[in-house]
Amino acid sequence: MLTILSVLLCLVFQSEAQKTSLTSGIVGQVTWKSGNQMPSPDRPIKAAKGIKREVWIYELTPQSQTEQLDGFYQRIRTKRVAKVVTNRQGKFKVKLAPGTYSIFTKEQRGLWANISDGDGNVYPITVEAGKYTPVQFEINYAAAF
Secondary structure, eight states, rough: OHHHHHHHHHHHHHHHHHHHHHHEEEEEEEEEEEEEEBBTTOOOOOOOOOOOEEEEEEEEEGGGGHHHHHHHHEEEOOOOEEEEEOOOEEEEEEESSSEEEEEEEEEEEEEEEOOOOOTTTBBBBOOOTTOEEEEEEEEEEEEEE
């Protein structure tokens, strides 16, 4: 009986340690923008709307480690470290260790990301220890600017 109690206590403490071990990550919203986005005095531009999507998070990914077709990523040769589904408003939160990551959304035609840095890394996001990095991820491949 004492052995069972000891095992249960170890599991509880281990579970609590895992819950608090990562206090950093990404918090954000995925939004959808489509249609004519050109300014006009006759009509206001519609704001982007939150949308439910899978967000795929990879180790920092240089363009050279990807394959694209028609603007969508078909193959990523870095390791995927997390995947999270947004709520209907596009909001999400994911725990990650400190580091720099690349983020994509899963679309019917492949993975989507529309930002890169000056070094050719796809949608880089840096996570610092003890902080959640805010991200506003806009899907706009169906918009005209």
